[in-house]
Amino acid sequence: MLLIDCPWCGPRAETEFSCGGEAHIARPADPESVSDAQWADYLFHRNNHKGAHREQWVHTYGCRRWFNAERDTITYKIKRTYRLDETR
Amino acid sequence: MNRYSIFSLVRNALTYHERWQAVWRSPQPKREYDVIIIGGGGHGLATAYYLAKEHGVRNIAVLERSWLGGGNTGRNTTIVRSNYLWDASAHLYEKSMKLWEGLSQELNYNVMFSQRGVMNLGHSLQEMRDITRRVNANRLNGIDGEIIDVARVKALEPLLDTSSNARYPILGASWQPRGGTARHDAVAWGYARAADARGVDIIQQCEVTGIRRDGGHVTGVDTTRGFIAARKVAIVAAGHSSVVAGMAEVRLPIESHPLQALVSEPLKPCLNTVVMSNAVHGYISQSDRGDLVIGAGIDGYVGYGQRGSYHIIEGTMAAIVALFPSFSRVRMNRQWAGIVDVCPDASPIVGKTPIGGLYINGGWGTGGFKATPGSGWVFAHTIANDYPHELNAPFSLDRFVSGCLIDEHGAAAVSH
Numbered sequence: 289m290l291l292i293d294c295p296w297c298g299p300r301a302e303t304e305f306s307c308g309g310e311a312h313i314a315r316p317a318d319p320e321s322v323s324d325a326q327w328a329d330y331l332f333h334r335n336n337h338k339g340a341h342r343e344q345w346v347h348t349y350g351c352r353r354w355f356n357a358e359r360d361t362i363t364y365k366i367k368r369t370y371r372l373d374e375t376r
Numbered sequence: 377m378n379r380y381s382i383f384s385l386v387r388n389a390l391t392y393h394e395r396w397q398a399v400w401r402s403p404q405p406k407r408e409y410d411v412i413i414i415g416g417g418g419h420g421l422a423t424a425y426y427l428a429k430e431h432g433v434r435n436i437a438v439l440e441r442s443w444l445g446g447g448n449t450g451r452n453t454t455i456v457r458s459n460y461l462w463d464a465s466a467h468l469y470e471k472s473m474k475l476w477e478g479l480s481q482e483l484n485y486n487v488m489f490s491q492r493g494v495m496n497l498g499h500s501l502q503e504m505r506d507i508t509r510r511v512n513a514n515r516l517n518g519i520d521g522e523i524i525d526v527a528r529v530k531a532l533e534p535l536l537d538t539s540s541n542a543r544y545p546i547l548g549a550s551w552q553p554r555g556g557t558a559r560h561d562a563v564a565w566g567y568a569r570a571a572d573a574r575g576v577d578i579i580q581q582c583e584v585t586g587i588r589r590d591g592g593h594v595t596g597v598d599t600t601r602g603f604i605a606a607r608k609v610a611i612v613a614a615g616h617s618s619v620v621a622g623m624a625e626v627r628l629p630i631e632s633h634p635l636q637a638l639v640s641e642p643l644k645p646c647l648n649t650v651v652m653s654n655a656v657h658g659y660i661s662q663s664d665r666g667d668l669v670i671g672a673g674i675d676g677y678v679g680y681g682q683r684g685s686y687h688i689i690e691g692t693m694a695a696i697v698a699l700f701p702s703f704s705r706v707r708m709n710r711q712w713a714g715i716v717d718v719c720p721d722a723s724p725i726v727g728k729t730p731i732g733g734l735y736i737n738g739g740w741g742t743g744g745f746k747a748t749p750g751s752g753w754v755f756a757h758t759i760a761n762d763y764p765h766e767l768n769a770p771f772s773l774d775r776f777v778s779g780c781l782i783d784e785h786g787a788a789a790v791s792h
Binding site for chain 2: 289290302303306307309310324325327328329331332333334335336337338341343359361362363364
């Protein structure tokens, strides 16, 4: 089980959290103007990296706030966690 | 290839089983092939076999970075069924089921296909409505299926807790009598042997490190054993689909997650069928060796580590004990994980890519084993003709652009 360092609550067990998938995916500012392929890229296509991966987590059974984590998808080691208003 | 039969068994017994032929060759890679298949799991080997058998392609290589069937083919819970909701899925999985029914004879290799029946339990009124809808859809597509009541469930599986006092009481189930299990390793070995007999080069310990292209068309692959040329390259890499497709700069709508399974110590026969429950989330069958084969859920995050979290197992064991209270003292022997390639609509991608001569068969997620024969069959057709078969045309990569998704989360059975 992972030990996840919530930026607000500190280190807590993984079972308190839910993973929200890849981070830093920006919704197209003007959805009307993008092509179907661009929209599909936003909706469905994912990096699915093997190695360093930035992803969203939410402290479901804690402060219920979202944050980002940089985690290795092979070792599962979390390099750091950071708030949504912090730079990557 | 020496055929296996009772006579070959007796003949080899007389020589103390010391003269059995190697099941497949281990050739050096040639410089060029007509078709290269990346991934020596069940789906890749089946693709090679049907390419050689149905389409007369002679010059095929299957490249496997590790050993045959060492990925998800050897890590699944061996369940075979075809009770999917939508027409496209039902036809694809039923094609597979029909191939399973003659597979041991076709391959001359016993894949131990056992049609003991698959039961999907319903624990709430809504689940029973969903089950009714799915069974009716199955029957309209010519797939066997029944809705059975609690008394029938109890008759089929006496150890199930069917009392109304259960935390999630069983109200009934869907029942597919033709469903069952098969020996997963034997499927890989059987296809490998049959493909090898038709001249397919199976090259293990050969990892693909790059996909070369020229003018939007594939020209070959770089491997740990050098460059190998081919005009057609097929990716059948399961959990590593995104990684391999990324070598050709193709982005996929896939995320790879660890999915766990575990087996118990061997017991005397106590389970007659395959029992699955979406609501409490557990599925279980008993292997011919006697151990209980139990499937868990996926970890919520992307992972390539081939190991899963203990709290996922804990949840699964709680579900199994709720269904079968008498299993509470059974000890578990082994636990492992495979990396499953999950698509947003819980349906696979089988077809062409934007790059000429590059094909993909992946995204089977948590339920690819049952589809192994059919998947190989339609994918071989796609590669040979550079055009999908009507069975896999709906499972194209561009459905995520067109929006024509095939939502099978209900029938996929593993929550994700």
